[in-house]
Amino acid sequence: MNILLKQQYTSEDFNTHCAFLFPSLEDIPEKWLSTQELNFVKRVNTNSPDETVIPVHRANYSWFCILPKPNENPAKKLENIRLAGYQLTQFLHKERIDELHISSFHASSLDLFALAEGIVLSSYAFQKYQNNEKKRKHQLQTLDILSENFDYKQLKELEIITEAVYLCRDLVNEIPSELNAKSLAEILKQKAEEVGIRAEVMNKKKIESLKMGGLLGVNKGSTIPPTFTILEWKPFNFINEKPIILIGKGITFDSGGMNIKTGTYMENMKSDMAGAATVASVVIAAARLSLPLNVMAFVPATDNRINSDAMVSGDILTMYNGKTVEVVNTDAEGRLILADALSYANKFDPFLTITAATLTGAAARAIGKYGIVAMESHARTQFDLLKQSGEEVYERLVEFPLWEEYFDLIKSDVADIKNSGPAEAGAITAGKFLEYFTTYPFIHLDIAGTSFTNKNDGYRGIGATGIGVRLLISFLQNVIQNHQNS
Structure with missing residues (x-):
């Protein structure tokens, strides 16, 4: 348009x-x-x-x-x-x-x-x-x-923000036979380099050398190798010495693995990479808006399918940071690839890391399409600013706790941690699992209930909504505003 x-x-x-x-x-x-x-x-x-x-x-x-x-x-x-x-x-x-x-x-x-x-x-x-x-x-x-x-500044902002939402929607709506880990990485690299973003795509050989057992474990059932894409926007006038890292779940199709999804639960699983589409679209928009921030996007990507080599319940994976994970549910795969990305983020000593993921049905059941389930660890100030941003753009957050008692639900007898707990508190135990792999301020956004809709939902449309893009762009702008006011 x-x-x-x-x-x-x-x-x-x-x-x-x-x-x-x-x-x-x-x-x-x-x-x-x-x-x-x-x-x-x-x-x-x-x-x-x-x-x-x-x-x-x-x-x-x-x-x-x-x-x-x-x-x-x-x-x-x-x-x-x-x-x-x-x-x-x-x-x-x-x-x-x-x-x-x-x-x-x-x-x-x-x-x-x-x-x-x-x-x-x-x-x-x-x-x-x-x-x-x-x-x-x-x-x-x-x-x-x-x-x-x-004014023309507002015009430019309007164009860039809406085009970022369009990009996110296009990626999520694309069919799985066209959008896989390889093609997603290629698209993101091309889009990023067009606007001056440094882009790196790690292939399977590199991922193996880094011993990212979560990403490799989920990928075992696929014929398409995994990728790990890094986008970095670091302009000459960046104001944050430590980067803000946005990590998006890039499961390009989720069959559930050996714990296969049944009935209609598999129907919209092309949208399981909405987190990846969100964070990549945001960093590309940050570059186009010339935001003076050091912002990175990590996109670990694979599909979760079934073959004779696929990961099974009872497997134990060794993650990038050396921690071991007992697999009790192969359909709790998104947190495995995010855990490797979160561990990898440690080497950058981030100011803040935010994960965006269609992680749990529990989040969708808890609050439906009207809000994003959110959790924070050692990031209260940043979380409050993100929540304010959500109110401003009407992509609102509902905070769930990460109390230490919830970790008891994902303790393993045979490994350091297991990848899933009981039915109750499912969104929280997923967040608690991710927190286990962090050593820095961390916010988790579970967009399972908001990222895709089968019914027309106002200006959010039908299919992919792009919810999370405007939220995170607004947050980055508010980080800059707070810095200027301090």
Whole structure:
């Protein structure tokens, strides 16, 4: 989609399809609409308060009056505007509108940013394999922002953030026969190098030399060798001596291994690499935004399949740091590859490491699609800032504890630790397992409930949502802001 900005414009620019953002009915300028049009808008707004987008059809074009639900909470107010952007796109798609002008009256540039963000994110569709034109979603081609207050820095940020979400969604939505450990690494390396990021892809031979037993163990059932991709954005003006490391689970397809998934549980397992797509998209966005931070992404990648050599329950794996893990469930594989990555991160002495992973069904069952299960270890200040970022972009965190008692649930009689515990506290024991491999400030994000949806979910769409991308970009921006204010 092309996103354009006009800071100088005339009334002629409104003689086309336009959407106008009004904080309230009282903010609609006198004589902007005809008496009949204004009465119609007032009637709809009064009788159907959930209809935040009210179309006014004229001879050759349509105007859309946007009256988002008011809210005292600034973050919820912006979220309501994004959702109004989603409602607007439903009209655009139905009427097959290719170009739209948006403007605002008495609304801030942040409000207009949220509206544009909602429109752009709602316009995404993964249609690579859809040949039936009748089923293909009509997509807006050009969005023109008409505003004296909106600046080109905001325009660039809007483009980069939404494109990062698009990249994440594209990667997660891609089919397993096309996206495997090798092709994922190749795509990430190419995308990273295009924007000046140092990219390294470790192949199986290198991974074997590093003795990453978790990644190699999960990969035993696959015919495609594993990869471990490292992306590093380290500009000349970075403000953090110690890097922020983002680690994403890169299971490109998860059959469950010998503990095979049954029924529909395997249906969307192409999305089990959403964590990898998230962290890579964030670091690429950080480079494009020229953020003065030393940020790295680690992407350990493999699929989890079954053959005669596959890992089985009862196996004991020796990890990168020498710790041993008893495998009691081959479908608890994501934490095994993340553990190697977390151990490897020790050599960089990170300021903070964040894992993003579709790790447990327990997280999804606990809070559903409305939040991200999160845990922290020795990172209270950073966690509070991340939670604040989540509130701001409406990708909210729900904190679960990492109390020491939970470690008792994953103690092993035959190894240092086992890879799964009982059914209860499943999201926490997974986080506790990861914590075991850290020696630095650590935050874990379980995005199992938020990363993929089978039903249309507003501007988050259907299929891959990209949730986590805006959260982590906002967090990095807030880290910079805090540094500047200190």
